[in-house]
Amino acid sequence: MLRRRRLLQSLATLGTLSALPAPLIGAAQPAALSADALAPLEGRLTIYLGRGEGGLYGDIIAALRKRNPKLSLQVRQGPTVALANTIVAEARAGVRRADVFWAVDSGSLGLVADAGLAVPVPEFLHTPLQSQFRYRHWAPISGRLRTLAYNTERLSPERLPKKIMALADSDLSVAWAPAYGAFQSFVTAMRLLQGQEATRAWLLEIKKRATPYAGELGVVMAVARGEADVGLANHYYTLRFKAGKPRAPLALAFTRGDAGALLNASGAMLLSPDPLAADFIRYLLTREVQSYLAEQAYEIPLVTGVSPPGGLPSLGEIQPPALDLTRLSEVRPTLELMRQTGVL
Amino acid sequence: MNRFPPSYPLAGGAAALALLPVGVLAWLAAGAETLWPAHALDVLINTTALTALTVLGTVLLGVPLALVTAYVQMPLQRFWLVLLAAPLAMPSYVGAFTFYAAFGPGGEIEGLTGLATPSLRGLAGAALVMTLYTFPFVLLTTRASLRGLDPSVLDAARLLGLSVPGGLWRVVLPRVRNGIAAGALLVALYTLSDFGTPAIMGLDTFTRVIFTEYNAFGLGQAAVLSLHLLAIVCFVLYLETRVGTEQEQPGRILSLPLAPGRQAAIGTAMVAVATLALGVPLAVLGIWLAREGIGGFEPVIAWNSAYVAMLTALVTAALAVPVAFAAMAGALGRVMERITYLGFGVPGIVMGTALVYVGLQITSLYQTLTLLIVAYALRFVPLAVGAIRSNAERLDPNLVQAARLLGAGRAEAFRRISLPLSARGVITGAALVFLETMRELPATLLLRPTGFETLATYLWQVYEAGYFGHGAVPGLLLILISGIGLVIMLTGERQTDTGLFAND
Numbered sequence: 001m002l003r004r005r006r007l008l009q010s011l012a013t014l015g016t017l018s019a020l021p022a023p024l025i026g027a028a029q030p031a032a033l034s035a036d037a038l039a040p041l042e043g044r045l046t047i048y049l050g051r052g053e054g055g056l057y058g059d060i061i062a063a064l065r066k067r068n069p070k071l072s073l074q075v076r077q078g079p080t081v082a083l084a085n086t087i088v089a090e091a092r093a094g095v096r097r098a099d100v101f102w103a104v105d106s107g108s109l110g111l112v113a114d115a116g117l118a119v120p121v122p123e124f125l126h127t128p129l130q131s132q133f134r135y136r137h138w139a140p141i142s143g144r145l146r147t148l149a150y151n152t153e154r155l156s157p158e159r160l161p162k163k164i165m166a167l168a169d170s171d172l173s174v175a176w177a178p179a180y181g182a183f184q185s186f187v188t189a190m191r192l193l194q195g196q197e198a199t200r201a202w203l204l205e206i207k208k209r210a211t212p213y214a215g216e217l218g219v220v221m222a223v224a225r226g227e228a229d230v231g232l233a234n235h236y237y238t239l240r241f242k243a244g245k246p247r248a249p250l251a252l253a254f255t256r257g258d259a260g261a262l263l264n265a266s267g268a269m270l271l272s273p274d275p276l277a278a279d280f281i282r283y284l285l286t287r288e289v290q291s292y293l294a295e296q297a298y299e300i301p302l303v304t305g306v307s308p309p310g311g312l313p314s315l316g317e318i319q320p321p322a323l324d325l326t327r328l329s330e331v332r333p334t335l336e337l338m339r340q341t342g343v344l
Numbered sequence: 345m346n347r348f349p350p351s352y353p354l355a356g357g358a359a360a361l362a363l364l365p366v367g368v369l370a371w372l373a374a375g376a377e378t379l380w381p382a383h384a385l386d387v388l389i390n391t392t393a394l395t396a397l398t399v400l401g402t403v404l405l406g407v408p409l410a411l412v413t414a415y416v417q418m419p420l421q422r423f424w425l426v427l428l429a430a431p432l433a434m435p436s437y438v439g440a441f442t443f444y445a446a447f448g449p450g451g452e453i454e455g456l457t458g459l460a461t462p463s464l465r466g467l468a469g470a471a472l473v474m475t476l477y478t479f480p481f482v483l484l485t486t487r488a489s490l491r492g493l494d495p496s497v498l499d500a501a502r503l504l505g506l507s508v509p510g511g512l513w514r515v516v517l518p519r520v521r522n523g524i525a526a527g528a529l530l531v532a533l534y535t536l537s538d539f540g541t542p543a544i545m546g547l548d549t550f551t552r553v554i555f556t557e558y559n560a561f562g563l564g565q566a567a568v569l570s571l572h573l574l575a576i577v578c579f580v581l582y583l584e585t586r587v588g589t590e591q592e593q594p595g596r597i598l599s600l601p602l603a604p605g606r607q608a609a610i611g612t613a614m615v616a617v618a619t620l621a622l623g624v625p626l627a628v629l630g631i632w633l634a635r636e637g638i639g640g641f642e643p644v645i646a647w648n649s650a651y652v653a654m655l656t657a658l659v660t661a662a663l664a665v666p667v668a669f670a671a672m673a674g675a676l677g678r679v680m681e682r683i684t685y686l687g688f689g690v691p692g693i694v695m696g697t698a699l700v701y702v703g704l705q706i707t708s709l710y711q712t713l714t715l716l717i718v719a720y721a722l723r724f725v726p727l728a729v730g731a732i733r734s735n736a737e738r739l740d741p742n743l744v745q746a747a748r749l750l751g752a753g754r755a756e757a758f759r760r761i762s763l764p765l766s767a768r769g770v771i772t773g774a775a776l777v778f779l780e781t782m783r784e785l786p787a788t789l790l791l792r793p794t795g796f797e798t799l800a801t802y803l804w805q806v807y808e809a810g811y812f813g814h815g816a817v818p819g820l821l822l823i824l825i826s827g828i829g830l831v832i833m834l835t836g837e838r839q840t841d842t843g844l845f846a847n848d
């Protein structure tokens with residue numbers, strides 16, 4: 001893993017090459033801050049990390065440990081919702097073990113915030129983020145985009161709708177994963193943007209031509225195998241699948257300005273007032289970590305001045321819908337709707 | 345005779361401990377409105393059908409293999425047993441996902457060989473995968489019972505004109521039906537509580553509904569539904585108590601010599617089973633490994649898995665002995681024993697969360713290895729209890745009474761008669777617990793000390809992220825370590841054999 005080594009090197013030893021970023025400071029579109037500009041972290045810190053991302057987040061943790069030898073960093077990885085439930089259970093018993101909750105879905109962060117356990121995000125963590133991503137209770141770290149993954153042997157891109165609602169009017173067969181959290185966030189967004197009834201009609205129509213899969217990696221594999229024309233999945237599953245199997249007949253398409261192009265975010269929440277915890281999150285928003293997430297995990301950087309992963313158009317081109325991501329935790333009515341329509 | 349069996353206080357303690365997380369579930373469920381899925385009947389039918397088919401499949405596969413590994417003289421006898429027990433250490437979701445990827449149009453088998461294979465999905469796919477990853481429950485419990493049988497009855501049957509297969513069917517198998525039932529019970533409970541396999545195969549079962557609720561921030565609803573599932577669990581537990589057996593004295597172990605041709609045929613069949621259950625997932629992971637490159641894997645993870653599973657096997661077997669003996673001592677003991685089974689039928693993620701609440705009651709133990717091992721022991725004590733009880737139930741109580749008559753105290757009679765005669769069951773139970781601990785995921789994720797990773801948690805991380813090829817090395821290690829662990833335990837079994845029945 002050549003790139004992985006590069007991250008370790010850049011985070012650990014870039015100090016000696018610090019001449020490079022200097023001319024960019026103060027430019028109109030400032031480059032993201034390098035980790036070199038931050039003071040080293042010292043002390044003890046415990047992170048609850050919701051879902052593992054294949055050791056990629058682990059690599060970031062390893063790089064941060066290497067760079068900050070005086071930091072004793074404990075990391076607990078687990079299913080995001082289960083960790084959120086654990087944090088709530090701990091608080092009820094008067095115990096706090098985690099200083100930071102780093103979660104892949106905003107709904108779990110909402111659960112912990114609703115329990116009143118979030119320490120407000122300090123201003124210096126807002127500054128590096130693009131303005132639409134500055135929330136009170138948590139700092140977004142990276143983004144994931146809803147996409148249409150389609151089989152290039154079964155159809156040409158012109159047959160794909162430009163709007164997600166129009167998919168219901170097509171005759172394309174669909175692979176989806178209704179039990180998967182990201183899908184439920186997408187339906188929640190549709191409900192908030194298009195209303196309850198339009199969403200119900202859409203679900204009922206698509207259901208006639210849809211095959212359910214357990215997860216979205218399964219959706220993408222099914223499309224690549226020709227089991228369906230189009231799959232509804234987060235962008236990175238397709239990019240990772242293509243990285244392993246470049247000749248697979250699989251490509252990405254995007255709808256414009258609607259739930260089909262929802263940009264959801266992973267994020268970090270402060271559970272402890274210890275400044276060390278906030279300083280740790282600041283490291284996650286540095287140029288090195290954000291570029292690494294983009295290049296290796298194919299996630300979308302949310303700080304200003306870092307390019308998105310290859311194979312994706314820019315966010316300006318895709319036009320994700322304007323939606324407060326914390327509202328995506330309103331998933332209960334969504335489940336109700338999915339149950340009524342027999343989708344779930 | 346004392347009317348109050350000495351095993352009761354210990355078994356009562358184990359039952360009370362096992363009830364704690366169920367009590368937490370009831371507490372979490374209080375106040376949550378019951379949401380019934382629109383297709384509740386379908387869900388119930390799917391759940392029942394999957395459980396019934398899996399039990400049937402595991403009995404059809406496990407019992408013949410138990411006969412072979414218990415009685416037939418084959419070269420490499422221990423190797424076969426270890427190989428056939430190893431699927432128990434493979435997480436069934438790993439099996440399900442790799443099977444899904446291997447078979448069907450566009451699958452890995454077609455990609456490699458050009459051979460078209462049918463897709464594995466739905467009820468058939470889920471039942472096949474569940475059977476492959478649970479049949480060793482039946483194999484091991486049945487084998488332990490078979491090895492305790494006195495073969496002279498079969499000799500008599502043959503003298504009276506029955507063929508060997510006829511004798512096995514009419515004289516041997518009826519005497520181990522409680523061993524078969526104990527294994528089948530574990531299979532049924534495992535199937536009821538497993539989430540990954542039906543989800544990957546696209547089958548809507550009870551656990552999937554529970555999991556969806558849990559993930560939609562409905563912990564209360566998930567707890568309610570889990571309690572409903574417990575109703576099915578109780579029914580299965582009741583069914584198994586209906587299977588009884590005669591008591592008899594143990595004898596030397598039957599040994600069936602076979603012609604080399606038949607040995608080869610049996611060997612081929614065993615290789616085929618192992619290839620399906622172990623070869624397919626490892627090969628698919630290997631293909632993906634070659635495609636994606638090796639991930640950063642630390643060997644300490646394998647060691648963590650091995651020693652925690654070993655410790656858990658010891659602790660759980662020790663806890664299970666009084667529970668199993670209490671079950672044989674009277675009706676109240678039987679109830680205590682049934683209670684320890686409840687937790688095994690609840691989906692792991694819900695049980696794990698309930699155990700977090702239990703663990704938080706003793707803050708100094710929370711997120712320590714001690715608590716993790718206690719949680720495993722609570723969850724897996726039924727595995728050992730079933731094996732010990734089905735083996736010891738058949739023992740003639742006259743032996744203990746004779747010892748007492750000859751002046752042995754109750755403790756001495758237990759130590760010198762009951763325990764050695766049930767040693768095979770204890771070792772089998774410990775082996776089952778060892779293998780199951782190796783693959784346990786949800787409780788491990790929630791209760792392990794922060795930063796403590798096992799092979800199962802590592803596999804989960806790479807699977808969740810879609811980098812499953814990184815699972816090839818840990819998957820292989822899981823099989824290897826299980827093999828080593830089994831060899832150690834089976835060595836213990838051999839010693840009890842030669843010590844007690846040195847006549848062969």
